[in-house]
Amino acid sequence: MQTVLKKPSSPTLLGKSSTSPIDQRKRKEVKVHVRKKVAIFYIGGAGDKRKFVPLPEFIAGPFRNILDAKSQVDLRTIEIRKKKLLVDFWRGYYEIFGEKNIEKNVIQYIPDKSVPIIIIGHSLGGWNGAHLSSILSKKGYSVEMLVTLDPVGQGNIVSATSDIYNEVPTPIAKYWINILANPKADNFSDFIADFGEQWNIKSGPQINSTVDVNHADAGIMFRLPISEKKSALDLVHKKILELTK
Amino acid sequence: MKKLTILLAAFSLLGCTNPPPQANLKFTGIQRNGNHIEIEFSSDVNLNTLFSENRTQRQVLSELICSLNGDTNFDFEHRLEFFSNGRVMNNEISSTNQHSFKSTLLFWRAPKNELDSDVMLTNEEVARIISKQNTIPCLYRTTVYLARPYYTQKMHVPTNQLLKIIESGTSQD
Numbered sequence: 001m002q003t004v005l006k007k008p009s010s011p012t013l014l015g016k017s018s019t020s021p022i023d024q025r026k027r028k029e030v031k032v033h034v035r036k037k038v039a040i041f042y043i044g045g046a047g048d049k050r051k052f053v054p055l056p057e058f059i060a061g062p063f064r065n066i067l068d069a070k071s072q073v074d075l076r077t078i079e080i081r082k083k084k085l086l087v088d089f090w091r092g093y094y095e096i097f098g099e100k101n102i103e104k105n106v107i108q109y110i111p112d113k114s115v116p117i118i119i120i121g122h123s124l125g126g127w128n129g130a131h132l133s134s135i136l137s138k139k140g141y142s143v144e145m146l147v148t149l150d151p152v153g154q155g156n157i158v159s160a161t162s163d164i165y166n167e168v169p170t171p172i173a174k175y176w177i178n179i180l181a182n183p184k185a186d187n188f189s190d191f192i193a194d195f196g197e198q199w200n201i202k203s204g205p206q207i208n209s210t211v212d213v214n215h216a217d218a219g220i221m222f223r224l225p226i227s228e229k230k231s232a233l234d235l236v237h238k239k240i241l242e243l244t245k
Numbered sequence: 246m247k248k249l250t251i252l253l254a255a256f257s258l259l260g261c262t263n264p265p266p267q268a269n270l271k272f273t274g275i276q277r278n279g280n281h282i283e284i285e286f287s288s289d290v291n292l293n294t295l296f297s298e299n300r301t302q303r304q305v306l307s308e309l310i311c312s313l314n315g316d317t318n319f320d321f322e323h324r325l326e327f328f329s330n331g332r333v334m335n336n337e338i339s340s341t342n343q344h345s346f347k348s349t350l351l352f353w354r355a356p357k358n359e360l361d362s363d364v365m366l367t368n369e370e371v372a373r374i375i376s377k378q379n380t381i382p383c384l385y386r387t388t389v390y391l392a393r394p395y396y397t398q399k400m401h402v403p404t405n406q407l408l409k410i411i412e413s414g415t416s417q418d
Contacts, residue, residue, distance in 0.1 A: 056393075063388040064306040064321070071308065071332050074351055086360040105360060151312070187302060188390045208356055216305050216390055 007215035014138035036241050038080075038116050038203030040073065040088040040236075041096075041106065042066045043132070044121025044151065046162070049182065066090065066122045069149070069233070076237045085244040087224025094163035096132050106132065107139075116144040116243045118236060119173070122218040124162060126178075127199060130169035145239050146173035147232050148199075149218045150181040155197035162196075164205025171204065175239070177232050178205040179188040180220045181213050200202075206233075264392065265295040269387060271402035275407060277414050282350050282407075284309065285336060286400060287343040288385070304387040304395075306310045309348040311332050311373045311383035311402065319384055321394050326356050327366070327374050333385060341358060346385075356377070368411050375404050 047061030054060070070088065079085045087109070095105045110117065117136060121129025126148035132144045148171075153164045178201050183190060191215035193215035201208055209226035223233045230238075268290035275284050286309075290335070296302045310319060313327035322375045331348035352366040375381055380401035 058393045060319070060392055061388070063390065068306050068332075071306075071330070075332070075349060078351070081365045082367070089360065089362055091360075109360070109362075130353075133389065217303060219306075 011173055033079075036114065036243055037084070037111065038117055038118060038122065039110050040118045040240075041129070041132070042070050042088065042090045042117045043096060043119065043121035044090065044124030045121075045125040046093070046094050048122065048125065049090065049095075052162075063216065065081075065216055065218040066120065066125060066149075068217075069115055069120055069122070069222040072219065072223055072228065072233050073236060075239075076233075077240060080240060080244050083244075086240065091125075093121070093128040096128050097163040097165070097237075102132065102135060105119050106136070107141075110141065113140050114142065116142050118145045118147075118239065119143060120147040120149070120222075120236070121151065122149040122197065122221075123152045123193065123215065124158070124164050127153030127169060128164055131165045131167075133176075134172040140164065143173040144175065144243060145236060146171050146176045147222070147236060148176070148178045148201075148205075148222045149232075150179060150193060150215050151199040151201075151210040152193050152196035152215075155195060156197055158196040167234040168199070176205040177207045177226070177233060177235060178209070179226060180208075181215045181217070181221060182210045183214045184212055187214045187216070188243075189214050207232075265395065266290055268292060269399050270387070271343075271385075272383075272400050272402050275311065275402070275410050277410050278349070280414065282410055282414075283347050284331070284350055284383075284402065285309040285345065285347045286383075287345050288397065289342060289344075290397075291344045291396070292333060292346060292387075293344075295387065295395060296392055297384055302389045302391055304332070304389050307333050307385070307387040309346075309350070309383055309385050311350070313352070313371065313381055317382055317399070319382075319386060319396060319399075321386065321388065323329050324359060326355055328353055328355070329371075329381075329383075371411055372408055375407065378404050380404055 044066040048065050049065050050062050051060035077086055119129045119133055133143045137143050159166050207227045211224050213220050223231045225231050264367045269290045271287045273285045273287050308330045311329040312325050316325055329350045331350040333348045335345050336347045337343035352371045353363045355363055382399045383402055384399045385397045
């Protein structure tokens with residue numbers, strides 16, 4: 001919440017000021033709340049926004065995993081959207097890799113540095129999204145929240161062949177939620193996550209949770225309770241409400 | 246190596262896997278729930294278990310999507326300019342042959358620059374766009390690993406009913 005001081009306009013009649021002593025008293029400074037617009041970046045992983053390898057779509061996607069998380073936020077933010085206090089963007093992990101891409105695909109879409117930013121990334125999008133949080137923060141942007149949904153990227157082969165950063169991320173965000181997928185029954189997507197190697201985070205996030213969900217199911221990870229019966233969706237929604245109050 | 250073997254086995258099995266039947270959808274109603282517009286429909290195939298009864302994959306992104314301006318290309322790769330979409334939830338099962346679902350619809354305009362944020366349409370904008378049509382086409386679609394994207398047959402939602410619901414409330418305004 002930003003507070004600015006603004007003087008009320010004084011009424012005039014035929015170009016003459018009609019300020020009486022009473023009017024002048026009324027012209028005391030009043031507080032006006034300026035609501036902030038929030039920007040959310042949804043960062044998809046391999047096979048989310050585009051195919052991850054040049055193979056048929058049933059193997060390589062795109063599967064649009066992160067949009068399942070977005071659709072849940074959309075449902076809860078109708079009122080905020082209609083007040084034009086929220087903008088969101090869907091990006092592939094490759095679209096936020098490197099300075100030029102970040103400038104072209106991220107920074108260009110943030111109105112100014114005071115705009116609070118929420119980054120929600122899945123798989124390789126969680127890995128690059130975590131890097132994005134530190135890059136933006138170091139540039140002076142306000143990364144309010146980072147949500148990493150089963151981030152992947154520690155594997156040497158994936159690192160060498162994909163547009164992801166080699167280094168393990170050191171996120172900079174005011175609040176970081178990490179969710180690790182550890183399903184009792186693996187499916188195909190978990191093999192892919194194994195190939196890319198899950199990012200095994202020991203410390204850093206305010207919430208670091210493990211859920212019995214397959215790697216592909218970003219939307220389910222996002223809505224399952226992870227802390228005090230609250231889901232990442234609940235916490236993101238709460239943060240959006242706080243920021244746009 | 247073991248995982249690679251399993252992967253190759255999975256790929257080889259794909260050739261033996263038939264896609265689920267293309268469901269027929271039927272519009273059954275529309276209602277307002279607070280500031281949400283809920284559409285109800287039935288399907289002759291259970292949309293929640295398309296790939297999980299005899300397959301092991303869970304659907305990734307599942308949505309009901311409607312075209313508002315007459316564009317009937319619902320391919321995932323095609324961007325509809327004016328559209329409505331919503332997550333699909335189970336309703337009560339109405340009979341053994343028909344499965345009942347509902348979806349909360351949101352109404353959008355996709356900007357020309359695909360990197361831009363979709364813009365939520367106002368009630369007036371939605372009414373203006375759909376008013377010249379008797380019905381708008383909608384279908385259910387989903388993505389799933391190890392299968393091609395799935396699309397049902399189209400169903401047709403009567404515009405007059407949708408307009409009535411839109412005009413009855415303040416949703417999205």
